[in-house]
Amino acid sequence: MKRSIEVTISATGGIAIEAVNFKGADCEQATRFLEAALGQVKGKTKKPEFHQRAATKRTQNIGS
Secondary structure (H helix, E strand, C coil), rough: CCEEEEEEEEECCCCEEECCCCCCCCCHHHHHHHHHHHHCCCCCCHHHHHHCCCCCCCCCCHHH
């Protein structure tokens, strides 16, 4: 699935940032630049995907 970052601005000026299709702490790394640019963060809600492990690819070469 394709990852994306959704930014929603409410009529009152509130901003919500949502990392879509990220697993583990990758979402926090992906949105960190937006949080820094926009200023103070009032709160964070961690979705169930945060508690899943990010996929890693491991290879091992034997021989040669």
